[in-house]
Amino acid sequence: MNTIIAALKTVRLSEDASAVIILDQTRLPGEEVYVSLASAAEVWNAIYKLKVRGAPAIGIAAAYGIYVCSRQIQAAAFDDFYREFLKIKDYLASSRPTAVNLVAALNRMEKVVTGHPDLPVAELLRLLHAESEAIRAEDAAACRKIGENCLSLLKPGMGILTHCNAGHLAVSEYGTALAPVYLGEERGYGFKVFADETRPLLQGARLTAYELHKAGVDVTLICDNMASIVMKKGWVQAVVVGCDRIAANGDVANKIGTSGVAILARHYGIPFYVLGPTSTIDLACPDGDSIVIEERSPDEITDMWYTSRMAPEGVKAYNPAFDVTSHDLITAIITEKGIAYPPFNDMCK
Numbered sequence: 001m002n003t004i005i006a007a008l009k010t011v012r013l014s015e016d017a018s019a020v021i022i023l024d025q026t027r028l029p030g031e032e033v034y035v036s037l038a039s040a041a042e043v044w045n046a047i048y049k050l051k052v053r054g055a056p057a058i059g060i061a062a063a064y065g066i067y068v069c070s071r072q073i074q075a076a077a078f079d080d081f082y083r084e085f086l087k088i089k090d091y092l093a094s095s096r097p098t099a100v101n102l103v104a105a106l107n108r109m110e111k112v113v114t115g116h117p118d119l120p121v122a123e124l125l126r127l128l129h130a131e132s133e134a135i136r137a138e139d140a141a142a143c144r145k146i147g148e149n150c151l152s153l154l155k156p157g158m159g160i161l162t163h164c165n166a167g168h169l170a171v172s173e174y175g176t177a178l179a180p181v182y183l184g185e186e187r188g189y190g191f192k193v194f195a196d197e198t199r200p201l202l203q204g205a206r207l208t209a210y211e212l213h214k215a216g217v218d219v220t221l222i223c224d225n226m227a228s229i230v231m232k233k234g235w236v237q238a239v240v241v242g243c244d245r246i247a248a249n250g251d252v253a254n255k256i257g258t259s260g261v262a263i264l265a266r267h268y269g270i271p272f273y274v275l276g277p278t279s280t281i282d283l284a285c286p287d288g289d290s291i292v293i294e295e296r297s298p299d300e301i302t303d304m305w306y307t308s309r310m311a312p313e314g315v316k317a318y319n320p321a322f323d324v325t326s327h328d329l330i331t332a333i334i335t336e337k338g339i340a341y342p343p344f345n346d347m348c349k
């Protein structure tokens with residue numbers, strides 16, 4: 001993997017396991033600042049404010065976070081420990097609703113506790129530590145396989161458009177949507193990437209353009225309303241995006257604006273690929289209408305990311321953080337297990 005990008009540590013556990021260390025993504029691209037999260041409130045806040053973001057990275061941060069907080073529980077008896085554990089779990093799960101990886105990682109950590117009611121707390125903590133590291137390691141392995149699987153669908157020299165950030169900064173390492181880009185870069189594919197800026201939080205401008213440019217990838221930043229013209233000019237031969245929750249029928253929740261890009265891709269006859277680990281598939285969710293779409297503060301549209309207001313004081317603004325792309329607009333869903341084509345009955349196989 002690109003050594004420059006590998007040096008950016010999205011989320012990790014501190015040496016003494018007393019804190020979660022994240023690269024504060026709200027400070028990018030201007031500053032690479034690492035922050036230490038040692039309490040449930042600090043982890044919750046970091047996830048909510050997108051200091052750490054991206055479905056897999058959020059899940060890993062929550063797994064590390066509940067392990068760090070569990071070490072602070074003053075309880076010898078299992079019932080007392082479990083009661084406090086559940087409070088932390090429910091609190092962290094409330095930080096953001098759409099990315100399934102958050103609650104899935106916390107459920108995995110809870111299963112470690114409920115699976116060993118007879119163990120002393122010290123042993124439970126050891127198992128929780130191991131599970132949090134397993135969640136991270138599985139994600140890193142999945143991202144590499146996603147890159148290989150998707151690269152089999154791409155050709156050297158292709159123009160690739162992506163939306164938001166589903167790169168190294170959204171996962172343990174390497175990325176999902178950007179995994180084939182990094183792998184292609186290592187193998188001399190010479191991709192030309194078009195990155196949508198992705199208003200309102202500008203993950204494309206601040207994060208995707210940042211990490212690809214830093215890695216020496218040919219990346220062109222465009223405003224969200226320019227995706228159509230670059231497709232119409234024939235500069236794009238594939239669209240790759242990440243995902244936050246994949247419903248059982250293949251509907252995909254991803255950053256707001258993704259469904260519009262999918263409609264444009266269908267119009268211009270360009271394949272639209274969703275990339276993500278099977279940990280982002282939620283078979284208990286029948287379709288996209290069942291996915292809770294996070295709504296965030298209007299300030300993120302009017303002024304939060306700008307030195308001066310971008311809209312009149314008091315104007316209403318609607319700020320859904322995600323939207324759902326219908327399965328019938330998706331060419332393929334690529335996971336670490338392989339490539340699933342409509343009607344998406346076997347995504348996990």
Ligand SMILES: CSC[C@H]1O[C@H](OP(=O)(O)O)[C@H](O)[C@@H]1O
Pocket residue numbers: 050053054055056163164165166167170171176177203241242243244253254255256321
């Ligand atoms: C690899 S998951 C990336 C996924 O997460 C982003 O959302 P956010 O930045 O709000 O966490 C976006 O939907 C990306 O596609």
